[in-house]
Amino acid sequence: MSAKPNTDEKGEFKRQSSSFREIISAEHPIYKPASGRYWLYVALACPWAHRTLITRALKGLAPVIGCSVVHWHLDDQGWRFLEARDGKTNERHWFDIAGGINSASSNGSTPVANIVDSAHRLLIDGTNEPNYGHKRLSELYIKTDPGYDGRFTVPILWDLETCTIVNNESSDIIRIFNSSAFDEFVGEEHRRLDLVPRPLEGQITVFNSWVYDKINNGVYKTGFAESAEVYEREVTSLFHYLDKLEILLDEKYSKLEAEYGKTSQDKILARYFAIGDALTEADVRLYPTIVRFDVAYHQHFKCNLATIRDDYPRIHTWLKNMYWRHEAFQRTTDFNHIKLGYTRSQPQVNPLGITPLGPKPDIWPL
Ligand SMILES: N[C@@H](CCC(=O)N[C@@H](CS)C(=O)NCC(=O)O)C(=O)O
CATH class of the missing domain: 1.20.1050.10 (Glutathione S-transferase Yfyf (Class Pi); Chain A, domain 2)
Structure with missing residues (x-):
């Protein structure tokens, strides 16, 4: 997703390659395994972020790696967080033990058609950013590298100790979660699950x-x-x-x-x-x-x-x-x-921003 995606002179979409590609392991000079040290920033609309959330849940890492969710609306300054009620609220309760989200948004009575981009329903449209009270995802990129001139994408795996992005490539992040790095912080059932046998x-x-x-x-x-x-x-x-x-x-x-x-x-x-x-x-x-x-x-x-x-x-x-x-x-x-x-x-794709109500249901019963 993007307000204005990168396309070339032939009109073909070109995905930018990710800039931060470190791993977390006992052997890494900086990024050592620890509980409560790392934080995941995601958008629930984003399929790349979605794979990291699924893996975090499958590996039992919700209590080990906290998570913040940006507002679903990507504007011309990128992703934003909801305003913090207080700068330090830990939103981990929202991402419960299964690593999932509060289903209020899916069952809520407000029809999608009436929801405006400026909606500010904490824990429904997104979460705040509890670690620094940041308003924009871009602030995390600039904190890591003041000269960063790439796109401000989710997901981000963040280190709270060095205040830097460890990795912003979803395929790496799911491998980090699947590695044995966090084994000592999760139960046997989660340790045993190997997604790449x-x-x-x-x-x-x-x-x-x-x-x-x-x-x-x-x-x-x-x-x-x-x-x-x-x-x-x-x-x-x-x-x-x-x-x-x-x-x-x-x-x-x-x-x-x-x-x-x-x-x-x-x-x-x-x-x-x-x-x-x-x-x-x-x-x-x-x-x-x-x-x-x-x-x-x-x-x-x-x-x-x-x-x-x-x-x-x-x-x-x-x-x-x-x-x-x-x-x-x-x-x-x-x-x-x-x-x-x-x-x-994506106004270039849907200029009036009208959200179709269908298809219904979102997914059929099994
Ligand atoms: N290579 C990245 C791609 C991530 C990506 O493209 N994320 C989109 C959301 S679906 C994004 O944050 N776009 C914001 C922008 O491009 O301005 C990954 O897989 O982690």
């Missing part, structure tokens, strides 16, 4: 690489295209790779069906994942794009050759399985932030 690492890497380029980033390349020619090429490619994903998941599902029988849906779903037969990083990286597809990308980014719910039955089942059977996925998904974030923050 050695035997599957090769398959996960191959899957991630085309999913990133063709699907995760593919929707952006489609939606931010500035010429019909670029748009048509990108949207065609995007659906070609969704077709590929559907075939892959169909093979998986059919195999499980043959093993357990058509009526044993529970048993099938317990092993129905993108790679292997347990949850891995591949699911974590695919989910944020697929859960946004029908509610945001289909209309806002003109990714409208098909919908997940009506045209990709296997991807749809996989999505519902993730959302309904895995708390870390459901509790970090906020459809209001997603819909409002995209439709109100």
